[in-house]
Amino acid sequence: MALFRKKRGTNETMKHGAKLITIAKPKSPIAEQFRTIRTNINFMSVDEKVKTMAFTSxxxxxxxxxVTANVAITMAQAGKKVLLIDADLHRPTMHQTFELRNAVGLTTVLTSEADEIYMNQVVNADVIPNLSVLTSGPIPPNPAELLSSKRMKAFLKNVSSHYDVVIFDMAPILEISDSQVLAGEMDGIVLVVRQNVTQKAGIKRAVEMLKISKTRILGYIMNDVRTGADGYGYGYGYGYGYGYEQDSKKA
Ligand SMILES: Nc1ncnc2c1ncn2[C@@H]1O[C@H](COP(=O)(O)OP(=O)(O)O)[C@@H](O)[C@H]1O
Ligand SMILES: [Mg+2]
Structure with missing residues (x-):
């Protein structure tokens, strides 16, 4: 028996940011797949408006x-006024991804005593046209408390009136309790599943937890799908399902 578990995950995005293929290669098949994801999310928003949404896994x-950064970009590219918020207070990445300072951010808003923290002092407006970014801010010792605070609720209400859509990058739902709390505040959640990595039991448990917090699941994104012989080694691939239940029958 191995004494130590193999280290999971990578800190690459925390150090260098996520790859923004939708900006680097907007005509590539992967960027096209992100636009399909955007369209599918829009379909889910037809009957009940989705103003606030989060991506988790x-x-x-x-x-x-x-995925969050690239979907936010495609929405902005389609002319929507988007605010992207880094609410993963355990492994924040958006400041690296968009090369922004992180001295102030979401945590600054949530811990400020007075209400005089004006959003325009903390939000990085139009990082690319139509896309504004609120970085995580300094990491607090009590992320769960901050994200479930009254101030967070008030902030959500206030901020969503200024944008067409507010998109949150969240910590993983099975590992971090604040994700479940935050999920309950969203109009909808998209679950990211990494092919051959995420275990079925993990997906099931994540879906159960989202149901407990009465969160609407907008769909899921199958990440890192390797299609066909020439697709192998290509790295990225995204699929979109209209709900876990429907698709799990096929699995
Ligand atoms: N489809 C993909 N193909 C190859 N590498 C990927 C793919 N999606 C993510 N990665 C890589 O996996 C690592 C974790 O991705 P990240 O977006 O930071 O995940 P999370 O936010 O869930 O922790 C990063 O190094 C990222 O570049
Ligand atoms: Mg992350």
């Missing part, structure tokens, strides 16, 4: 931050 390193 069962565990770390399944591609949440990469």
């Amino acid at each position: 069962a565990n770390i390193s399944e591609g949440k931050s990469t």
Whole structure:
């Protein structure tokens, strides 16, 4: 028996940021797949408006931050006014991804005593046209308390009126309790599943937890799908399902 568990995950995105293929290669098949994901999310928003949404996954390193940033970009590219918020207060990455300072951010807003923290002092407006980014801010010792605070609720209400859509990158739902709390505050959640990495039991448990917090699951994204012989080694691939239940029957 191995004495130590193999180290899971990677800190690459924390150090260097996520790869923004939707900016680097907007005409590539992968960027096209992100646009399909955007369209599918829009379909889910037809009857009940989805103003606030978050991306999460069962565990770390399944591609949440990469997917969140790229989907946010495609929405901005389609002309929507988007605010992207880094609410993964355990492994924040958005400041690296968009090369922003992280001296102030979400935690600054949530810990400020007075209400005079004006959003325009903390939000990085139009990092790319239509996309504004609120980085995590300094990491607090009590992320769960901050994210479930009254101030967070008030902030959510206030901020969503200024944008067409507010997108959150969240910590993984099975590992970090604040994710479940935050999920309950969202209009919808998209679950990121990494092929051959996320275990079925993990997905099931994540779905159960989201149901307990009465969160609407908008769908899931199958990350890192390797299609066909020439697709292998290519690295990225995204699929989109309209709900776990429907697709799990096929699995
Ligand atoms: N489809 C993919 N193909 C190859 N590498 C990927 C893919 N999606 C994510 N990665 C890599 O996996 C690592 C974790 O991704 P990240 O977006 O930070 O995940 P999370 O936010 O869930 O922890 C990063 O190094 C990222 O570049
Ligand atoms: Mg992440």
